[in-house]
Amino acid sequence: MALLELRNVSKIYHLGGEEIRALDDVSLDIGAGEFVSIIGPSGSGKSTLMHILGCLDTPSHGTVTLDGIQVEKASASELARVRNRKIGFVFQFFNLLPKLNVVQNVELPMIYAGVSGSQRREQALQALEMVELGNRLKNRPSQLSGGQQQRVAIARALVNNPRIIFADEPTGNLDTHTGEVILALFRRLSQEGRTVILVTHNPEIAAVTPRRIEIRNGRIAEKVDARLAGLDRLAASATPAAAVAGA
Amino acid sequence: MTLWNAIAVGLKEIWAHKFRSLLTMLGIVLGVSSLVTMSAMVQGMENGAREALVAVGGLEKIRVEAQSVPVEQRHLRDFATGVTLDDVRALEFSAPDISKVSPELRFDRPPTLAAGGKTHRTWMTAGVWPIQMQLMEHVIEHGRMFSDLDNELARNVCVIGTGIRDELFGKPEDTGEPVNPVGRTLTINGYPFTIVGMFTHYESEQDRKVREARLREQAAALAAGKTNAASGARRDRGWGGGGGRRGNFAFWIKNNTVYVPLNTMWMKMKSGESNAPAVPKLSSMEIKLRDSGRINEALTQVRNVLMVTHRGIEDFSFRTQEDRAEEIDTFIRNARVSGGLIAGISLLVGGIGIMNIMLASISERIREIGIRKAVGAGDGSVFIQIVIESTVIAVVGGLMGLATSFAFIRLISFLTPTDNAPVVTAGSMSLAFGASAAIGILAGLLPAFRAARMNVIQALRYD
Numbered sequence: 069m070a071l072l073e074l075r076n077v078s079k080i081y082h083l084g085g086e087e088i089r090a091l092d093d094v095s096l097d098i099g100a101g102e103f104v105s106i107i108g109p110s111g112s113g114k115s116t117l118m119h120i121l122g123c124l125d126t127p128s129h130g131t132v133t134l135d136g137i138q139v140e141k142a143s144a145s146e147l148a149r150v151r152n153r154k155i156g157f158v159f160q161f162f163n164l165l166p167k168l169n170v171v172q173n174v175e176l177p178m179i180y181a182g183v184s185g186s187q188r189r190e191q192a193l194q195a196l197e198m199v200e201l202g203n204r205l206k207n208r209p210s211q212l213s214g215g216q217q218q219r220v221a222i223a224r225a226l227v228n229n230p231r232i233i234f235a236d237e238p239t240g241n242l243d244t245h246t247g248e249v250i251l252a253l254f255r256r257l258s259q260e261g262r263t264v265i266l267v268t269h270n271p272e273i274a275a276v277t278p279r280r281i282e283i284r285n286g287r288i289a290e291k292v293d294a295r296l297a298g299l300d301r302l303a304a305s306a307t308p309a310a311a312v313a314g315a
Numbered sequence: 316m317t318l319w320n321a322i323a324v325g326l327k328e329i330w331a332h333k334f335r336s337l338l339t340m341l342g343i344v345l346g347v348s349s350l351v352t353m354s355a356m357v358q359g360m361e362n363g364a365r366e367a368l369v370a371v372g373g374l375e376k377i378r379v380e381a382q383s384v385p386v387e388q389r390h391l392r393d394f395a396t397g398v399t400l401d402d403v404r405a406l407e408f409s410a411p412d413i414s415k416v417s418p419e420l421r422f423d424r425p426p427t428l429a430a431g432g433k434t435h436r437t438w439m440t441a442g443v444w445p446i447q448m449q450l451m452e453h454v455i456e457h458g459r460m461f462s463d464l465d466n467e468l469a470r471n472v473c474v475i476g477t478g479i480r481d482e483l484f485g486k487p488e489d490t491g492e493p494v495n496p497v498g499r500t501l502t503i504n505g506y507p508f509t510i511v512g513m514f515t516h517y518e519s520e521q522d523r524k525v526r527e528a529r530l531r532e533q534a535a536a537l538a539a540g541k542t543n544a545a546s547g548a549r550r551d552r553g554w555g556g557g558g559g560r561r562g563n564f565a566f567w568i569k570n571n572t573v574y575v576p577l578n579t580m581w582m583k584m585k586s587g588e589s590n591a592p593a594v595p596k597l598s599s600m601e602i603k604l605r606d607s608g609r610i611n612e613a614l615t616q617v618r619n620v621l622m623v624t625h626r627g628i629e630d631f632s633f634r635t636q637e638d639r640a641e642e643i644d645t646f647i648r649n650a651r652v653s654g655g656l657i658a659g660i661s662l663l664v665g666g667i668g669i670m671n672i673m674l675a676s677i678s679e680r681i682r683e684i685g686i687r688k689a690v691g692a693g694d695g696s697v698f699i700q701i702v703i704e705s706t707v708i709a710v711v712g713g714l715m716g717l718a719t720s721f722a723f724i725r726l727i728s729f730l731t732p733t734d735n736a737p738v739v740t741a742g743s744m745s746l747a748f749g750a751s752a753a754i755g756i757l758a759g760l761l762p763a764f765r766a767a768r769m770n771v772i773q774a775l776r777y778d
Contacts, residue, residue, distance in 0.1 A: 152691020
């Protein structure tokens with residue numbers, strides 16, 4: 069069974085009586101330890117897909133299973149719990165809290181996980197060592213470079229030891245060189261066995277991942293990932309497990 | 316998220332916006348301090364009023380006064396006896412709810428007291444029995460109360476209060492040494508009386524403190540070797556005397572008492588009057604009850620006894636301290652309610668200020684709320700964080716308000732010194748503090764609800 073399973077997922081917005089299908093009947097499996105990029109132009113529905121995969125949003129139709137949890141039925145507080153324990157987010161604009169210093173920012177997810185103070189500090193230090201920022205603990209985010217801020221964000225994403233890391237345009241706000249350093253970091257995380265999902269509009273960045281999922285007009289463009297075509301066909305015959313095994 | 320964490324985050328948020336938080340707290344500070352100050356001042360007034368009530372004999376004391384015959388009994392007025400010694404005797408024997416009773420016979424006009432070339436007129440001159448001393452809660456400072464024998468023999472002796480001593484023989488504060496008038500002679504309307512005793516000086520707690528402070532100052536000035544620079548022509552500021560504050564009226568009256576034996580009063584001062592009746596008619600009787608809880612029963616008893624001695628003619632009336640006690644209660648209650656209302660309104664305004672600033676704060680922090688939610692803060696955690704922040708503002712404001720109230724009280728007693736020192740009670744402080752905390756929680760609810768309901772995706776995108 070895959071870590072993430074989407075079955076016939078649609079997301080429909082109603083804008084002034086007009087129905088907008090941001091996602092249209094998408095089925096998708098992502099296995100544990102995969103390094104995947106979701107690629108597509110803006111407005112293609114890739115952000116919506118990421119929100120649903122990241123448990124920030126729930127689908128209008130279809131089912132989402134994350135590590136055995138039925139996400140589409142979960143309440144807001146259950147979703148918050150899943151985000152806290154299972155998922156780490158890295159955003160384009162870093163999204164660090166400006167009033168907190170580096171360690172406090174990294175500790176933030178553990179506060180909501182109910183980890184004790186001393187253990188929080190210890191785990192935060194470990195995570196910061198991993199991104200080589202063990203020497204900037206007391207700095208505010210505004211005192212760091214973009215690349216450093218993004219590494220703090222990655223440390224924050226890692227600190228609760230989640231099963232999946234989501235990165236939404238993680239290099240979009242960085243220069244090419246720094247961006248490569250960050251991408252190398254994600255590659256390393258993938259090699260260490262974590263599931264990493266990169267969301268980007270840039271094919272060059274998507275090229276670093278072994279598997280690419282292209283979204284167009286709310287649907288998965290079949291030509292990019294041959295495996296998904298087979299998956300769709302098998303999903304229709306209601307044996308998704310066989311599909312994954314076959315792939 | 317533990318409670319302690321949330322409080323720490325709240326304090327940090329306040330510290331990050333020091334000036335804004337201070338302005339926001341100001342409402343609560345004013346509300347709490349006005350509540351505590353108001354309550355302290357009312358408490359001071361109440362203490363003063365209760366002291367005065369005790370000084371005039373407390374709730375157990377009843378006065379029976381002679382009164383003209385009621386209209387429906389006008390035709391019987393020739394048979395009306397008035398309040399007489401017979402009544403006193405009858406009450407002593409027939410009214411078990413009464414512990415003491417003393418007759419009182421006063422002059423029709425204030426008599427002239429004179430000694431050493433000084434004169435003084437006072438209403439509070441009366442012929443009484445020795446038991447009056449206990450009835451009116453007098454305490455002898457020098458000498459003695461006149462005895463039953465003095466009364467029996469109608470001796471020309473008297474006992475005076477310190478106010479009379481001050482007027483006729485000089486104040487100890489002015490002469491610098493104790494003035495003991497016992498053994499000296501004064502005249503009442505020209506008749507010489509020997510002073511056999513003087514009562515102690517009665518004063519309210521506040522007056523006593525003021526006087527002692529002044530004494531200490533004088534002692535310090537003397538120790539420093541300064542002469543009294545303010546000496547010169549002594550100035551008398553008229554009625555009430557002493558050139559200083561008159562203090563509480565009840566205490567002033569008590570200090571200006573002159574008691575002579577009832578028989579002396581009757582035989583030497585009254586019976587010579589042209590219209591004097593054969594049997595002395597008393598001005599009034601002072602009655603002390605055994606139990607202040609049985610006022611109504613005792614009054615019925617006294618009335619029944621007196622209706623017999625007066626042969627059914629109701630030419631007397633009662634004056635109890637109940638009215639006075641009720642007046643005090645009503646006044647205190649009104650002062651509490653109106654003061655509490657004002658303080659409550661200012662607390663409410665403070666609460667609205669907090670709500671306003673919390674609403675502004677969450678719209679400034681939409682992105683922060685989005686981030687917190689994205690990394691796993693539930694709606695409940697966000698809700699609690701905002702409520703705690705507003706509560707922390709209110710509680711810090713409340714603590715500052717408590718501190719400010721002491722400054723307020725000092726300022727007010729400096730600007731308008733009264734007889735009644737404000738008394739800060741623990742009850743009013745905890746009430747004010749509790750109210751500020753409750754208002755903090757209430758003011759945080761709406762902003763917290765809005766923050767908790769924010770959509771995480773929209774909040775993350777907001778800039």
